[in-house]
Amino acid sequence: MENNHLPNYLEYRGKYKGLLGWLTTTDHKRIGLLYMYSMLTFFATGAVLGILMRLELIAPGKQLMEAQTYNALFTLHGLSMIFLFVIPGVAAVFGNFILPIIIGAKDVAFPRVNLLSWYLYIIGAIIVLTSQFMGDGPPDTGWTFYAPYSLKTQTNVVAAVLGAFVLGFSSILTGLNFITTMHRLRAPGMGWMRMPIFAWTLYATGWIQLLATPIVGITLLMIAAERLLGIGFFDPALGGDPILYQHLFWTYSHPAVYIMILPAMGVISEIIPTFSRKPIFGYTALIISSMAIAFVGYFVWGHHMFTSGMSTGSRWIFSFLSFIVALPSAVKVFNWTATLYKGSIRLQTPFWWAMGFIFVFMIGGFSGLVVGSLATDIHVHDTYFVVAHFHYIVFGGTGFAFFAAMHYWWPKIYGRVYNAKIANIGLGIFFTGFNIIYFPMFILGMQGMPRRYYDYLPQFENWNVVSTIGSWIMVTGLIIIITNLLRARKATGKIVDDPWDGPTLEWSIKSPPIVENFEEIPVVTTGPYEFK
Amino acid sequence: METTINAHTDLHRDDTAAKLGMWLFIFTEILLFGGLFIVYSVYRYLNPVAFHLAHEELSIPMGLINTIILLVSSATVAMSITAMQKGDKKMSMYFVAATVILALVFLINKYFEWGSKFEHGMYPGSELMALLSKGDMLFFSLYFFMTGLHAVHILVGMALLIVTFFRIKQNHVRSDKYALLENSGLYWHLVDLIWIFLFPLFYLIH
Amino acid sequence: MYSGASNLVTTTDNVFFLIIGISVFFLIGISATIIWFIIRYNNKKHPVAEQIHGSLTLEIVWTVIPLILVLIMFFYGWAGYSPVRDAPKDALNIEATARMWSWSFKYPNGVQTDTLIIPLNKAVVLDLISIDVVHSLYIPAFRIKEDMVPGRTNKMWFIGQKTGTYELFCAEYCGLSHSYMFTEVKVLEQQEYDNWMAQRSDTAAQAVAMAVPGAAGRRLIEVNGCLACHSTDGSKLIGPTFKGVYGQTITISTDGQTRQITVDDAYITKSIYEPDVDIVEGYRKGQMQSYKNQLNDQQVQQIIEYLSTLK
Amino acid sequence: MNKENSHISSYKDHLMVLSILITLTVLTVAITSIELSAFNTAAALLIATVKATIVLLYFMHLRFDQKVYLIMTVLVLALLVVVIGITVFDYIDR
């Protein structure tokens, strides 16, 4: 390479230096990192709240806090984990950093809108967080804001709701940007059917973001209007119907779970071929299944409302479709497994993360089948079984994939490798802790312990203790993992461009990438996963 | 290479991308109102009689005039694009200006319409509203919220058109580069599109 | 599991076993396959990968087999659930009312309780009513749960098939004391149940029991769930304690104006009918809901009588 | 502009479309002012849909643009209709 002197995106000096340079950047890579660090901060906040909740639940009765505090904690925990961590999650961080490179573009289609998305994200986050300190105290509605409780409580619901609205806007703009990018900026020769799976999952995600988010946006606005102006929409005293609120909320929030998981599945679909040294098995099937998840996932929202008093016919339809939407996920798991067959597997850290993902994702998905079935959901709805289901699949799925992506692309981002041994040890501890926290929750749920309980009956104590202990193990693991990665930016690690011999375009350029990504836009002549 | 900003915004200009982006945004807006249409359909289904009676409080001529105003304004933006394509800058500016003025007239109408309701003590949270039957209450809640949100969109559309007007004036928008005009136009049609449904749903239903 | 406590237990638990069984089978099968591949096709053992792109046959196989499996799961889930929808005609109809954060049950003959007492082997239909926000009536041992939505009446039915006492939780988050919104279901032999009911509805016997000053008020306070928020032993719960409240001088705020008053009949009546008008210092507005539709003047008088006995 | 999109609608076309739209509007008002009970709503909505289609096809140029836009729009609107349908079904079925 001749142009070795071209500055990479980290060293590059624009009009402004230092922090200001970052805050005014329109470089997708820098924006990706802005997202990453802000997101890690919110994740750490949410996680600390989780740990505090577990401490409170270590025994029946009051341990640390009053009921009001506990209720505010799980609300903020849910809000920040969902809206600030996993919904933007993989898409905003790695979608931003990797998507343009992996399809051979210099940037996203609308770089300035991209920066705007990040600002909206931060503004939304600030509004949500200040709702904790302003008004009549932190909201205590749960992240679902169910009416009419959210209309009656004296706490500061309006700010939290408006914050979520702004966050939704940010999410919409990201989706819009990515879709346009994929339509317009693929490298010459990269037809749709040569686009890497990760890009495809972002494409499917983008559509859900565009078409589902506005519905929750307007719903949250209605809640705000109802509280501020007394416009009756959901309060039965004013003629409204609380169940309609649930319909609208889940019309978004079920598709939203696929916003969380699809890019995560994309990451796994990138990692597995790289480390098995062979093309992904069933490329077309994976694409179809992504689109199918996005599409069918739009029509299953009612499975969150099986006990709400919905009509019998609706329960039938929603349960049926919930089972159908499990099929594309099954197809994905089978294809990942088949990719390993006759490969030449390299047991490196990102690969282990991918395997961890598949394992916990399966448990989460299977428990999804239990709650998707009518007879059983009547029993476990709103119990710890559901809490276990979604931690397994949200934290286990999206969270694992997020860390997998960090371990896979970290060398791309910083041009250095981390200490693999420490990373593996961290993963081991984390994985163990993870299962110790959340598996007991399945048992608690089957025994009938309802969720959002500040206090519980003595017979539930044993498993709660186990779960709390698990949370300490997991923190240890996570701290090891994160410090190991952060240290690898400078201190340790040799400098490399491509530690994994990756097949996709992002590995064909320097690490860290130069500002324009490619010195010359590549011409694509084959599918994405071809090994010599 | 001067600034990071330049390095990335100087990518080749892509009007098709801009248009695609606008369309995607329009889809979002459609679903934003879509949420309200869901609410409307459900409550209408639950309170058919109340909705029927409540709509008689609204003035059909007023609604009709506003509908026609919006339709005409839609035609004027469309024609301003035609003018632009033909290279007739003046004409194009006239048409944009006409659209903005029509929008203003629409809002003034709306102001009087809402105003007369307010005078009668009909506004969200008022005592009179609280006395209504539940179905009536829902009808007027929806009426104020949906037409209110629509009015907000009119304001946004007007702002876009005014910006476009000056961009044309400064020759930033020209006959070989009129994506902004086209996109403001698309947005304006969306506003019209939504009104096409709001009008029968609130003013005409039986 | 399979306790047989209600008519729904066996069918529900069968579905659990079916789904969990299939799941465990696949979980172990897939995990074992992955581990086997990792060992067998490790790059040390298998240095050159075969470039396989896919197989249509396999795709079809692993779409169709799970499709069949999920249809089976769906079917049994539905079949296990559908009896929940239609109750027998001759069932015992009880009105279950939830409010923040207590339960009350009203029998056809007007008897009211705060625990649900039902006869063995008899179908029971509950009309689920909520006064304020969404609650959910959940009896884990019976495998049944249904939300109580303000503004509409949901229904639930079951047959208690084993005598005993079971927990009844509120499963839908409803605010501060959601986790304390707890009561019990007692399943009694028909004979025992009849005795209990006879005693409760025997007006003469009741009159004797109620003759004790305050007894009637005490009963009202129990069945209306006041004790969820007010203690009678001086401890502070969500609302002020009832102990010694009558005749006490307290500070209240009305529309932001604070003033001192002495608790008398009129004040208590107002507190029960319009709790949000005068707020006792140190407590929050909006917690207590009006009892305008639940308690008549005479009952309020009985409550006052009871409160005045609490010194 | 891009090549595929060189179609220029004339002023006359636009005025033509406008007059159709206005006629349809007046027609709806006329129809709904006669009591036709259930048909009223159906007719009003049907006409509104026709009007919307005209706006989409001509004013918003879907007819002359690349087909993707048309396909996307149709799918999005279909999605919205299905979602409204499923939700309302719950209430009808109760």
Ligand code: HEA
């Ligand atoms: C990333 C997010 C995510 C994902 C991907 C999913 C995936 C699924 N979810 Fe989950 N869910 C949540 C996040 C998620 N969920 C959250 C956050 C909640 C709670 C919200 C709240 O109330 O606060 C929730 C709640 C929830 C409920 C409501 C429970 C209740 O409140 O009572 C239901 C009910 O049907 C459900 C079902 C499913 C199903 C069927 C899937 C399926 O998509 C799963 C498909 C996957 C598999 C099936 C495994 C892989 C397949 C194989 C290994 C092959 C073998 C398969 C077969 C033989 C079928 N989920």
Ligand code: HEA
């Ligand atoms: C992504 C989503 C996500 C994640 C990751 C978590 C993580 C955790 N959650 Fe979860 N949780 C939710 C989403 C999530 N949660 C949601 C949506 C709800 C429902 C809320 C509601 O009901 O409304 C919920 C509810 C919920 C409950 C139920 C509350 C109730 O119903 O009463 C509990 C109880 O134990 C719990 C516990 C935990 C714990 C212990 C963790 C822990 O695992 C967290 C562990 C993580 C760490 C310990 C990280 C520590 C690491 C650092 C601090 C590193 C430092 C970082 C840097 C240097 C950058 N959560």
Ligand code: CUA
């Ligand atoms: Cu009542 Cu929770």
Ligand SMILES: [Cu+2]
């Ligand atoms: Cu869901």
